[in-house]
Amino acid sequence: MSVIIDRRNLGTRSSANQDRLQRRVRGRVKAAVEKLARRRSLGDMLDTEQPIAIPTKDLHEPSFRRDMRDAAWEQVLPGNKQFRRGDLISKPQGEEGGGDGGPGASEGLGDDEIAIVLSADEFLSVLFDGLELPNLRQTRTEDIQAEQWRRAGFVKEGSPSRMHIGRTMRTARARRMALRARKKHELEALLKQAETLEEEIRIRQGCGEDTSIERFRLAEIQNEIKGLERKIKAIPFIDESDLRFAHIDQQPRPVTSAVIFCVMDVSGSMGDLEKDLAKRFFLLLYLFIHRQYRAVEIVFIKHHGEASECTEQEFFGAKEGGGTLVSPALALVEDIMVQRFPPEHWNIYLAQASDGDNAQDDNRLVQERALELLPQLRNMFYLEVNQDQESALLRLYKGMSQEFPELMTARARHTEDIYPLFRALFSPRQGATHG
Amino acid sequence: MADRAELLFTDNEWTFERIATATERIGEIAERELALDTYPNQLEVITAEQMLDAYASTGLPMYYPHWSFGKQRAIETGQYRRGEMGLAYELVINSNPCISYLMEENTMVMQTLVIAHAAFGHNAFFKNNTFFQQWTDAQGILDYLEFAKTYIAHCEEQYGIDAVSDVIDAAHALNRNGVDRAHRPQKLSTRDEQRRRRERAAFIEQHLSEIWRTVPGAAEAAVAAPEGRFPKDPQENLIYFIEKNAPHLETWKREILRIVRKIAQYLYPQGQTKIMNEGFACFVHYHIMHSLHTAGFIGDGALLEFYASHTAVIFQPDFDSRRYSGINPYALGFAIFQDIKRICVNPTDEDREWFAFAGDPDWLKHIHFAMREFRDDSFVLQYLSPKVMRDLHLFALENDPQAEAFLVTAVHDNQGYQYLRSALARQIAETARAPDIEVVAVNRWGDRHLHLKKMDAFPLDQTEAKKTLDYVARLWGYDVHLDAGDVVMIARAKATGA
Numbered sequence: 001m002s003v004i005i006d007r008r009n010l011g012t013r014s015s016a017n018q019d020r021l022q023r024r025v026r027g028r029v030k031a032a033v034e035k036l037a038r039r040r041s042l043g044d045m046l047d048t049e050q051p052i053a054i055p056t057k058d059l060h061e062p063s064f065r066r067d068m069r070d071a072a073w074e075q076v077l078p079g080n081k082q083f084r085r086g087d088l089i090s091k092p093q094g095e096e097g098g099g100d101g102g103p104g105a106s107e108g109l110g111d112d113e114i115a116i117v118l119s120a121d122e123f124l125s126v127l128f129d130g131l132e133l134p135n136l137r138q139t140r141t142e143d144i145q146a147e148q149w150r151r152a153g154f155v156k157e158g159s160p161s162r163m164h165i166g167r168t169m170r171t172a173r174a175r176r177m178a179l180r181a182r183k184k185h186e187l188e189a190l191l192k193q194a195e196t197l198e199e200e201i202r203i204r205q206g207c208g209e210d211t212s213i214e215r216f217r218l219a220e221i222q223n224e225i226k227g228l229e230r231k232i233k234a235i236p237f238i239d240e241s242d243l244r245f246a247h248i249d250q251q252p253r254p255v256t257s258a259v260i261f262c263v264m265d266v267s268g269s270m271g272d273l274e275k276d277l278a279k280r281f282f283l284l285l286y287l288f289i290h291r292q293y294r295a296v297e298i299v300f301i302k303h304h305g306e307a308s309e310c311t312e313q314e315f316f317g318a319k320e321g322g323g324t325l326v327s328p329a330l331a332l333v334e335d336i337m338v339q340r341f342p343p344e345h346w347n348i349y350l351a352q353a354s355d356g357d358n359a360q361d362d363n364r365l366v367q368e369r370a371l372e373l374l375p376q377l378r379n380m381f382y383l384e385v386n387q388d389q390e391s392a393l394l395r396l397y398k399g400m401s402q403e404f405p406e407l408m409t410a411r412a413r414h415t416e417d418i419y420p421l422f423r424a425l426f427s428p429r430q431g432a433t434h435g
Numbered sequence: 436m437a438d439r440a441e442l443l444f445t446d447n448e449w450t451f452e453r454i455a456t457a458t459e460r461i462g463e464i465a466e467r468e469l470a471l472d473t474y475p476n477q478l479e480v481i482t483a484e485q486m487l488d489a490y491a492s493t494g495l496p497m498y499y500p501h502w503s504f505g506k507q508r509a510i511e512t513g514q515y516r517r518g519e520m521g522l523a524y525e526l527v528i529n530s531n532p533c534i535s536y537l538m539e540e541n542t543m544v545m546q547t548l549v550i551a552h553a554a555f556g557h558n559a560f561f562k563n564n565t566f567f568q569q570w571t572d573a574q575g576i577l578d579y580l581e582f583a584k585t586y587i588a589h590c591e592e593q594y595g596i597d598a599v600s601d602v603i604d605a606a607h608a609l610n611r612n613g614v615d616r617a618h619r620p621q622k623l624s625t626r627d628e629q630r631r632r633r634e635r636a637a638f639i640e641q642h643l644s645e646i647w648r649t650v651p652g653a654a655e656a657a658v659a660a661p662e663g664r665f666p667k668d669p670q671e672n673l674i675y676f677i678e679k680n681a682p683h684l685e686t687w688k689r690e691i692l693r694i695v696r697k698i699a700q701y702l703y704p705q706g707q708t709k710i711m712n713e714g715f716a717c718f719v720h721y722h723i724m725h726s727l728h729t730a731g732f733i734g735d736g737a738l739l740e741f742y743a744s745h746t747a748v749i750f751q752p753d754f755d756s757r758r759y760s761g762i763n764p765y766a767l768g769f770a771i772f773q774d775i776k777r778i779c780v781n782p783t784d785e786d787r788e789w790f791a792f793a794g795d796p797d798w799l800k801h802i803h804f805a806m807r808e809f810r811d812d813s814f815v816l817q818y819l820s821p822k823v824m825r826d827l828h829l830f831a832l833e834n835d836p837q838a839e840a841f842l843v844t845a846v847h848d849n850q851g852y853q854y855l856r857s858a859l860a861r862q863i864a865e866t867a868r869a870p871d872i873e874v875v876a877v878n879r880w881g882d883r884h885l886h887l888k889k890m891d892a893f894p895l896d897q898t899e900a901k902k903t904l905d906y907v908a909r910l911w912g913y914d915v916h917l918d919a920g921d922v923v924m925i926a927r928a929k930a931t932g933a
Contacts, residue, residue: 002458002476002554003532004451008539012484014491014508021505023596059506062902063608064870066893073834076859078762079753080830080846088840089832114509 022116025054026126029116033126037284037419051115059114128288131426150251158245167244175242179235187228194221257295258347258378260286261336263329265354267304268321274385278353279316280418281383285351288426293347299336303329309336326358326393327365334373343376350380356391363396370397374404381425382409440731447740449543454478457547457732461555464726469719470799471559474533474573478554481536486526487511489536493702494526496534497580499587499694501603527553529561529705531573544740547733551723556716563803564711566810570704579701583694590687602688605906606674606695611869613674613696614703669873669888672696676874677910682883684910692910706867710811714768717749718776718802721769751827764811770823771814775801778820785821812864819859821852831858870895872917884914895919901926 022029032052083089118126154167197218201211262282264275290296300315301307304322307329333350341348350373358366374380384394394409401407410421443460444453458478465471481489491508492498528534535553537546561567572579591599606613670676677684678692705712724741727733733741751766752758778786779798786793792801805818830846831854845851845858870893876886885907889895900917904926908915917924 002455002462002478004454004458004478005480006451007479007481007485010485012488014488014505016500017491017502017505017508019505020500020502020596020600021509024502024600056506056510059502060902061503061604061607062899062906063610064612064872064903065896065899066870067896067899068893070836071834071894072836074831074844074858074862075834076762076829076831076855076862077754078751078827078829079755079759080828081753083830083843083846085843085846085848085851087843089843090840091834114506115513116509 021059022118022122025058025116028052028054028058029118030126030129033118033123034419037127038416051117053113054116055113124287124291128291128426131288131423149248152247152249152251154244155247156241156243156245158247162245162247164244164246167246168238168242171244172238172242175239176235176237180232183228183232187225187232190221190225190228194218194225197221257297257345258289258293258349259297259299259341260289260349260351261299261301261333262315263301263303263307263333263350263352263354264315265304265324265326265357266302266320267324267355267357269324269355269357270385274353274355275316277385277412277415277418278383280415281353281381281412281422282351284418284422285349285381288422289349297341299333299341301329301332301336303332307332323359324354324357325362326352326354327362327369330366330369330373334369337373337376348377350377351383352381353383353385354393355386356384356393358391358393360392363392366393367396367400370400370407374400374407377406380404380407382407383421384409384411386413442734443547443727443732444543444737445734447542447544447737449537449541449546451480453543454480454537454546454550457543458550458554460727460732461547461551461723464723464730465551465555465559465719468726469559469722470803471555471719472562473555473558474531474562476554476558477532477534478550479534479536480539482539483515486536486538487515489526494528495580495698496528496530496577497584499584499603501607502600503604503607525549525553527557528576529557529567529571529573529701530576533558533561533573542740544733544737545744547727547737548720548724548741548744552716552720555723556719557712559719560708560712560715560806563807564704564708564810565807566704566708571701576701579697583698586690586694590691594687599691601909602691603695605910606692608903608906609673609677610695610699612872613672613699615672615675615700616703617671665877665879666874669875669890671871671873673872673874673887673907674699677885677907680877681911683912688910704810707810709867710764710768710771710863711806711809711814712768713765714770714772715806717745717765717769718772721745721773753828767815767823767827770826771818771820772802772805774820774823775805775818777822783822789820811867812860815863816856816860819856821847824852824855829855829859831855865893875918882914883912884916885911886916886918888918889920892920897922897924900924 029052154164197214201214201218204211204214260282264270264278270278286296286298298312300310300312302310302315302320303324303326304320305325305328309332329352337343337348370380382394382397384391390398390411394411397407397409401409408425410425412418412421443457458476465473487508489496490511491504498504525538526536533554535549535558537549541549561571561573567573587599587603666676674692674696678689678696681689684692724733724738724745728735728738749763749766749769751763752760776798778790778793779795779801782790782793795801805814809817824847828847831844831851833842833844835842845854847855868891870889871891872887872889874885875888878884878886887904887907897919900919901924904915904917904924908926908928911928913928915926915928917926
């Protein structure tokens with residue numbers, strides 16, 4: 001007896017082994033991923049699967065084995081051409097133990113590296129391993145909820161405006177069919193009886209016999225038929241009990257979408273390098289936040305003396321001159337937030353990058369606006385790029401962050417700084433998590 | 436040719452119907468002409484990716500997860516992608532029913548060949564070879580693997596993936612020293628029996644550990660009789676010894692050791708019968724493919740395609756060839772089995788001198804006897820004929836580390852045949868064995884160290900041995916000494932931070 005089974009659609013079963021392999025070399029994988037994150041742009045990294053070379057010596061599996069290199073051995077080999085017994089063959093120089101190796105010579109692996117391929121998702125999870133959004137934890141249960149009207153089946157009572165025609169008609173039809181069915185059967189039976197009686201009367205009359213009893217019975221049956229027909233007709237097309245109303249109910253719904261406001265200074269002092277730093281930071285932030293929520297929106301706001309919303313291209317491409325005012329940008333954030341992203345429905349993040357070269361008297365306004373904004377934000381990030389000294393703006397924010405831990409600040413000067421800085425920002429802090 | 440049967444297929448695409456009919460025809464031939472007794476067959480069509488999976492877990496249809504299998508797969512995938520390695524056409528599992536894998540990329544001719552080779556050749560070998568019969572349990576293996584996988588998953592959940600991996604790492608290091616060579620292992624039991632036995636074992640371990648008994652009276656009695664050496668005789672199965680006697684290994688760790696040991700034991704005969712197993716399967720497919728052709732079930736083109744794969748499989752590169760990587764078990768095994776048949780039906784004077792059965796027309800009887808009663812080394816010692824030695828141009832080479840040159844000790848001539856044959860048999864026996872390291876003593880009343888001793892004459896790879904000893908010490912919980920002949924190595928247990 002033979003059984004043939006198609007197993008092709010079962011897929012591979014290597015993922016558990018793969019997981020454990022990655023676990024085993026996680027230190028190396030992590031180092032490799034971080035190295036990549038520092039050098040390459042994130043967009044590139046996510047496009048392709050990332051092969052990471054792991055030296056097999058990290059994965060060595062020792063066992064008791066022989067070492068025949070300096071031992072005496074005898075070996076039987078195939079393919080003799082000219083040797084006779086007693087011939088001497090000089091040993092190959094430089095190589096150990098002869099060209100073919102002794103029996104049981106090193107059972108080592110041929111290649112000294114294996115490639116571990118990470119999917120974009122695995123790549124990110126290594127990249128963001130151990131990081132968390134500081135404020136997410138406390139707020140997740142209470143605030144990331146919204147009430148929403150949802151359909152909740154059908155009910156028998158309700159306002160006429162919510163009456164569901166389809167459902168109502170369906171119920172009515174079912175009722176009519178149910179009530180009618182038995183009567184129809186009875187009716188059919190009676191009609192049949194009447195027919196046979198008529199037939200009999202005709203035959204008997206033909207033979208000249210008396211048919212009075214039959215006629216009486218026939219009249220009776222016809223009466224019954226009429227009664228039944230009346231009853232069938234009396235079944236109402238629609239009855240009050242048929243009415244169905246669509247029901248709606250208020251249910252809490254977790255808010256699973258987030259919006260990031262990216263605010264960047266595009267005044268003359270922000271060069272390509274500064275923008276690149278900002279861009280890397282924004283991108284990492286986007287990817288990181290995206291892992292927490294189902295959908296993430298981004299709003300780009302550029303500002304110099306005044307602020308405007310723009311596209312991504314304009315955001316990173318634009319180079320405009322003029323002095324710098326930060327407060328109009330924050331005002332614009334608030335406007336857009338109120339209009340399009342009400343905080344009770346959205347998880348709102350604000351990321352700001354600037355060289356901190358803000359006009360002196362604007363800082364007071366900035367403080368006012370920020371104080372208004374902060375309670376509505378999950379987090380606010382401020383990245384200061386390429387300043388030799390801390391600016392007044394950074395100092396201001398730092399001061400505020402004493403009171404508002406969700407305000408986070410950082411300074412970056414080189415491309416390589418961004419990822420470590422990002423890690424530092426999001427590594428769980430003792431005080432923050434346990435306090 | 437009116438009496439010829441209709442071709443099973445004309446184009447080379449496989450379909451499930453064709454596989455079914457081919458299997459039926461092959462089964463008829465196998466029974467009628469070769470009298471093969473097989474387990475029921477289960478043929479599974481799989482993809483190349485799945486074949487790589489199966490490779491990574493030594494061909495078993497199910498295995499507990501471990502990083503080393505992931506590593507193996509990464510290596511093989513790499514080689515496969517770079518084109519350095521072709522995938523085997525087939526893989527077959529010693530189970531009842533006997534599971535054979537058919538790759539979806541194979542042509543119909545290849546599928547036919549694989550069915551003949553694996554589903555009938557290997558299958559019959561698994562079922563009838565005494566070594567397999569006694570040392571493995573085809574009936575219980577699938578259940579046991581299922582149990583092992585579930586149990587280890589349960590441990591991972593309870594104790595963490597890393598803790599479980601540590602134990603498996605250590606057990607794998609001793610894999611080849613975890614088999615009983617001399618006495619027959621117990622049959623794999625079904626899951627329920629397994630559970631009962633496990634509970635019993637746990638109870639015994641906790642309550643009645645004979646060698647670690649600390650009841651005062653017992654200790655005095657033992658001191659009074661210091662010659663009470665433990666173990667009484669050296670023990671070759673290191674995993675078993677540790678599993679049963681490690682002073683305070685948690686029960687789940689013992690169970691994992693047991694699982695690794697049981698699977699190693701199940702796989703052990705395969706390493707001891709590679710030449711025979713492959714040789715017999717090749718002999719079977721060679722016979723069946725020709726019978727199919729003679730009966731008209733496959734055409735000339737199919738036969739040619741078969742020849743191409745067959746010759747590639749049994750090709751033996753010369754020792755000085757770049758492709759040489761040892762003696763090809765397919766080549767040697769096939770040559771010997773074919774030769775047994777030849778010696779029966781067409782013997783020469785030389786054969787009559789060498790083999791008592793030469794000229795006996797019942798070749799099938801001798802093939803079956805050879806297939807059943809031997810393992811690789813004894814098989815070669817019994818059946819390697821001068822003709823096969825000549826065909827393969829075998830010669831023996833000796834290395835004296837002090838000498839300037841290798842010495843040719845024998846070639847394929849009248850003076851050399853006997854010598855070559857025993858040298859090859861010895862070589863096969865030695866390579867199939869792990870270094871023979873045995874437990875000779877446990878220090879019961881002192882520092883509780885475990886004393887191991889290398890029992891064979893071959894030098895040990897010391898760096899490897901050191902790392903392996905660390906694993907042993909981790910399991911044992913106390914120091915481990917290894918007397919390796921010229922050196923004594925010691926692994927400290929405290930490195931584990933216990």
